[in-house]
Amino acid sequence: MSDSAGSKVGFFLLGFGIGSVLAILYVTRSGEESRDLIASRADEGFVFARRRARELRARADTLLQRSREIIEVCEAGPAGPGGAPHANEPDTVTPETPKNRSQRATEGIA
Numbered sequence: 001m002s003d004s005a006g007s008k009v010g011f012f013l014l015g016f017g018i019g020s021v022l023a024i025l026y027v028t029r030s031g032e033e034s035r036d037l038i039a040s041r042a043d044e045g046f047v048f049a050r051r052r053a054r055e056l057r058a059r060a061d062t063l064l065q066r067s068r069e070i071i072e073v074c075e076a077g078p079a080g081p082g083g084a085p086h087a088n089e090p091d092t093v094t095p096e097t098p099k100n101r102s103q104r105a106t107e108g109i110a
Contacts, residue, residue, distance in 0.1 A: 005056055009049060016045045
């Protein structure tokens with residue numbers, strides 16, 4: 001889990017705790033009603049945290065799989081795993097520079 005996501009969950013839990021304490025202090029309910037309310041809110045917070053953790057884990061797994069695929073392609077090199085060039089890669093790549101652009105323009109190459 002990244003620091004940003006971890007801090008967001010931490011801030012959520014901190015706000016949840018502060019809100020619970022304030023609710024106990026200012027709500028005019030019986031003790032049993034207050035306990036039921038706190039228990040239900042705690043359950044909601046727990047469900048939210050678990051759902052968010054599952055979403056973050058799924059996203060991390062997706063990014064990890066995509067990274068592995070990219071590394072695999074990079075390790076295969078420009079010839080690809082079978083020795084033939086990849087269909088979407090040119091044989092040679094020339095960096096785009098102003099000189100190249102003007103040379104291509106004079107040669108009529110787009």
